[in-house]
Amino acid sequence: MRGMSEKLIAGAVLVALIAAFAYFTNPTVQERRALEQVRLKGGSERDNRPVGEIDLVRLYPDIVLRLGPTDTKTVALTFDDGPDMQYTPQVLDVLRDKGVKATFFLIGNRVEEYPDVAKRIVQEGHLVGNHTYSHPEIMKAGGELLKRELALTEQALAKIGATGSGLFRPPYGAISPNLVEEAAALGYRVAMWSVDSLDWRGLPKDMVVAKVMEMMSPGAVVLQHSSGGPGEDLSGSVQALPEIIDTLREQGYRFVRLDEMFPAVPASNPQ
Known part of the structure; x- marks a missing residue:
């Protein structure tokens, strides 16, 4: 037996x-x-998106960046959560074909996972900002976690030739006075946005275009994504991008990077 x-x-x-x-x-x-994308430590945008944004621009006008000068028709396209092998290359293809320079807020561990895509972003003339190393729920942690997350990302960015822009975008757009002050103490400005495409909801092309255009104004900073959490569908955002660019150009807008929209405020280099 x-x-x-x-x-x-x-x-x-x-x-x-x-x-x-x-x-x-x-x-x-x-x-x-x-x-498959490297997982976001804090979870997907769908699950953790803040209900409302605290407007700290008035309290910290030189640190919290949300809307550029409104006297000229400039617009800054920004893309979060990259790089990856699926959506980021498609976004870069559109920007290259349209002759547009944008700003990418990259996640450190994804830069390490997909260094060639990250290098392409830099080589094609786009600005790179810090979106933390693992995309955690930074509001629930102390300043030491923020410092470590930013430092690890800067190390990853340095390896792909991205010099420190001094721009930090908090995961999920979650900010507070303490977070702003901690970022500023490390030499960063906090880059928010005035137009949310809501592409993280997996919206189809026409809805992404509509969301961007209905909120458009001179000096706008547009939020889109060049990657997401596992299973998130950003195809509608990628498909919408050419139409967004063409429509804004027809309306007389000029595309700029964030360092062009917001003149540099003297500060120490990110540590």
Whole structure:
């Protein structure tokens, strides 16, 4: 009886090993795993998006950046949560074809995971900002976590040739007076936005275009995403981008990076 049981166990193990081998060597599975984004530590934008934004621009006008000069028709396109191998290259293709320079707020561990895509962002003339290393819920942590997250990201950015822009965008757009002051003490300005495309909701192209255009004004800072959490669909955002660019140009807008929209405020380099 014992010999029979051992044979049954051995057979079950063999079947499991064969199944595992077939799963991980299946081309479709490998392809899917290659495209899967590095997970956001704080969860997806859908689950953690703040209900409302505290407007701290009035209290910290030289630190919290939300809307540029309103006397000229300039607009800054910004993209969060990259890089990845799926959406970021598509966004870069559109920007290249349209001759537009933008600002990308990159996550440190994704820069390490996809360095070639991150290097392409820099090489094609876009500005890079710090979006933390692991995209945590930074409001629930102390200043030491913020300092560590920003420092690790700066190290990753330095390896791909991105000099410190001194711009920090908090995960989920969650800010408070304490967070602003802690970021400023580290030499950063906090880059927010005036136009939210809501692309993180997986909206189709037409809805993304509509959201951007209905909130558009001179000096606008537009939020879109060049990556997201696993399973998030940003195809509508990518498809909307050419129309957004063309429509704004027809209306007389000029596209700028954030360092062009907001003149540099003297500050120490990010540490």
